[in-house]
Amino acid sequence: MASRLSLAHLMQVGFELCGTYALAEDGPAKQRKEPLTSVGELKSFIESAPNAYGRAKALRAVRYLMDGSASPMETVLAMLLCLPYKLGGYAIPQPVLNYRVDAPPSMRKLADRSFCVCDLCWPAAKLSVEYDSKRYHTDPERQDSDARRRNMLIALGYNVVTASWNQVTDGGAFNRLAQQVAKQTGKRLRYVDPAFTRKHIALRDELLESLHRSAEDGL
Template sequence: MRLLRDPALDFSSRARNLETTLAPNEPMDAYTARDLVRGSSALRRAGEPLETITSNPSGARRRPAYVSRVWGARIPSGSVFQVREGLWCSGPELTALELAGSLSELELTVLLCEMMGTYSVAPGYQGGMAQRAKPLTDPARLTVFLREVGGVKGSRALEKALKLAVAESASPMETKLVLRLCLPAAKKGFGLKLLSMNKPLEVERLGASTNDRGIRKPDILIAPWPGSDANPVAIEYDGEECHMTREGVLSDTVRGNELKAMGIGEYRVNREIYRNINYMEYLVEKVREEAGYPRRHRSAEDALRRKREHVELYKELARIGNVV
């Protein structure tokens, strides 16, 4: 699904299974694997081993060219899409479930953010990513899928990761930033409450004619503390590609002014700030204050422990590259 230029794997425009189905009973063999790869440029580009599932209880195989795994559960409708006659590929929900057993909770969470975001990790592209027109899946579809697939292996891990993942991220760095900011303290995050990511927000165009309205999409919008009279706080991630040009700087300035006119403060994070642990600690405290969060009374020992956990999460996210 990351091979964006291959029309054979553009699952959004291809037929899906309309009814609940079972995996084929016949397990993979060397001849079938060879013929499938020869007949599909998409499979050749994906590389070996070719991973397949079978409903045959004795169909488990592990060979250099292919892997055949036993899958006894039913496959919910819409979970696989047709590449060509006789060849079906896992959709995003089933793929996430199949990977759940081999990834850590944080790795699976990052992968779900990509699937529910508008980007794709693509090492061959500039910047190591490519933009998608729309997400591969969303929280509602994943929730329905989990309910229909039942308690199969990996479903519990996927359910836990789904509760931590966020939708509508537009880049890998946005994903890592929002997880650092919004994962709960128990998961080593700063515990801010996310209101939205990259959602349209109507603003007044400053300097334009009366009642001229426009749309802005803050990267990360932090919700104000419930019951406070504070406003949301916007946090923007400045990627090096589009924010360093004259046009990019002007656009950032205008957007910030328009949000400020609505009472929404804006903070900016770039790669250097993201890596600066002390600066991030300070920035989050200012965001908490502006968003009306209650003042925390922590001992020096507790504050040091929390900072160590923030550093641990930062390092764990740094180790997560392409995820799979």
């Protein structure tokens, strides 16, 4: 893959391999129970193949991968927020993807479940970023479940930030989202415009290019 894909698309493939979803050619991504591999395993494999064509690019890509993405848009969010400035990201420290938060026994009366899972989580900052999928906007049960999950996280002291498709695709809205995440994680943003904004827009457009067909199915 490294011999024919751009660095950004190569990273998307890496997230997919290390995540619990599989892109489909004619519809939304499909879920799978377990990842096909892990970031550590990919890194070890690449390092053990010194003569492989594309190795340098693959090693560069694996530096920015994260385990556990559950959807293409979680991957896009993580990359846009966390890749370094030179690649078009906001250089925010990496979150834990699909992090499990358990409710202690003393808090069970405030929650209707024993645990919940955060899309992107910075545990030390007690911050959760949740992607609000268009696919579930008209599903009352999913809306109710999401609302109760967010209420539980708030009761446990977490700040919950919601990201939508429109926020991801709107440069100004995403910048405000990134500023919020940076502030709550203690990251001081030091990018230089207009060069950074051009790189960020180019990265966003490249990442979303392969997802437009799925987006119409409710990403």
